[in-house]
Amino acid sequence: MTQELKLGMIGLDTSHAIAFAELLNDPANEYHVPGGRIVAAYPGTPSMDFEMSCGRLEKFTNELHSRFGVRLEQSPEAVAATCDAVFLESVDGRVHLDLFQKIAPFGKPVFIDKPVAVSFKDARSIVDSAIRYNVPVMSCSSLRYAEALYRQLEVTDKGEIIGADFFGPMPLQPTQPGLFWYGIHTVEMLYAALGKGCVQVSAAVNEEHEVIVGVWADGRIGTIRGNRRGNASFGGTIHREKGSGFVDVGAYPKPYYASMLERIMDMFRTGRPPIEMTETLEIVCFIEAANESRMTGKSVKLSL
Numbered sequence: 581m582t583q584e585l586k587l588g589m590i591g592l593d594t595s596h597a598i599a600f601a602e603l604l605n606d607p608a609n610e611y612h613v614p615g616g617r618i619v620a621a622y623p624g625t626p627s628m629d630f631e632m633s634c635g636r637l638e639k640f641t642n643e644l645h646s647r648f649g650v651r652l653e654q655s656p657e658a659v660a661a662t663c664d665a666v667f668l669e670s671v672d673g674r675v676h677l678d679l680f681q682k683i684a685p686f687g688k689p690v691f692i693d694k695p696v697a698v699s700f701k702d703a704r705s706i707v708d709s710a711i712r713y714n715v716p717v718m719s720c721s722s723l724r725y726a727e728a729l730y731r732q733l734e735v736t737d738k739g740e741i742i743g744a745d746f747f748g749p750m751p752l753q754p755t756q757p758g759l760f761w762y763g764i765h766t767v768e769m770l771y772a773a774l775g776k777g778c779v780q781v782s783a784a785v786n787e788e789h790e791v792i793v794g795v796w797a798d799g800r801i802g803t804i805r806g807n808r809r810g811n812a813s814f815g816g817t818i819h820r821e822k823g824s825g826f827v828d829v830g831a832y833p834k835p836y837y838a839s840m841l842e843r844i845m846d847m848f849r850t851g852r853p854p855i856e857m858t859e860t861l862e863i864v865c866f867i868e869a870a871n872e873s874r875m876t877g878k879s880v881k882l883s884l
Contacts (some may be wrong), residue, residue, distance in 0.1 A: 723766070749806070750755055781794050
């Protein structure tokens, strides 16, 4: 339990690759997360229809190798074979299923960066493969572990949570449909507050803003507001029986990534993910339903 884990990384076309290396590989970092070090990585194949993938892969690959001394491998399998646990980081959620299926047979714990996939079908296949090979899997947005949100969830003197509203920037990316791009951050925050059980989703959308309303089976209602103009900060309000608490995500200096990495490292060591994959699957289903409502203007029932 005290031995430093050898960590692998697959998919280097995202700034998260560097952010994670700064926190894990640099003991001098103010928010250093101990317990493991990224030692090997497979850059992956860029998605040529996605500028944030093909335009950044070489830059982040070179930085990870030269700045942090990470060994570059020729395949995902080579990373999984030589490491204790794996970060699947590719910025394009469309490739996650194929990459995961290549490393799942090694049985190593895997963190899949958001989104776990961009369809419920692919997400379900990832879970099926994880079950088949007994692979501990965790997938989420770092905003789920923002310090301000965590502190509001720890409140004990205002009764049960009866609803929640969150907001954040929501630019769109054609290759990652609708809320699968930035919308997933606020969806994850909503689920951190309310948990599983959403049964119906509806959306109100224009070019600059949108509001998604989810109704839970027990009657609770949760909303997310996405902005494409103006306010680009994240935040929200958690409503309890005896009062409401504001979540000011920018109020604390600790990076969301550091808080999330602490949970990931615990999962890598123990094999126990802090988020059930059934919840992650419901989040994908929620997003698909919201995307359908965005297009049709009709309320959509979740179909798990």
